[in-house]
Amino acid sequence: MYGLVLCTSCKRKRITDLKCETSACPYCDRVSKTCELTVLFSDRSQSVVRNALNSAESSKYPEPRKKSGTDHDPVSTLIFRYEHTSGTFEKLVVLADGLTGMKGTFSKNDVNEIFPGEGEHLIEQMISADIIIEIRNGTYKAL
Ligand SMILES: [Zn+2]
Incomplete structure (x- = not known):
């Protein structure tokens, strides 16, 4: 099972193999436990998840709310x-x-x-x- 997840550190989206216990972020090198990651989307096929990542727009997969309060609601x-x-x-x-x-x-x-x-x-x-x-x-x- 592959998941589209958010890095716990830099909050960027990436694909990870959900079977693995930990995964490293390619952007910031942060190693996170898979169970602690926010899974936005998951599928058995890595290519389906990759398509979801490629088509992910901020409206479909909103970034976590920032403390600055720029989000609407x-x-x-x-x-x-x-x-x-x-x-x-x-x-x-x-x-x-x-x-x-x-x-x-x-x-x-x-x-x-x-x-x-x-x-x-x-x-x-x-x-x-x-x-x-x-x-x-x-x-x-x-x-
Ligand atoms: Zn990261």
């Missing part, structure tokens, strides 16, 4: 990234990181605003996957 950006991330764990990481990035901390209600009725369920999943911690009663933060 952080919530839509987060939802878009969530929808275009494959794998349950990866989706939860995108959600947890997105909410923490936007708000610093977040609550069940913040999750419910994006996924109505799913807040409690998603937070339980994120806690059991060690993606977030409860720093105060009902207040969470990405690890």
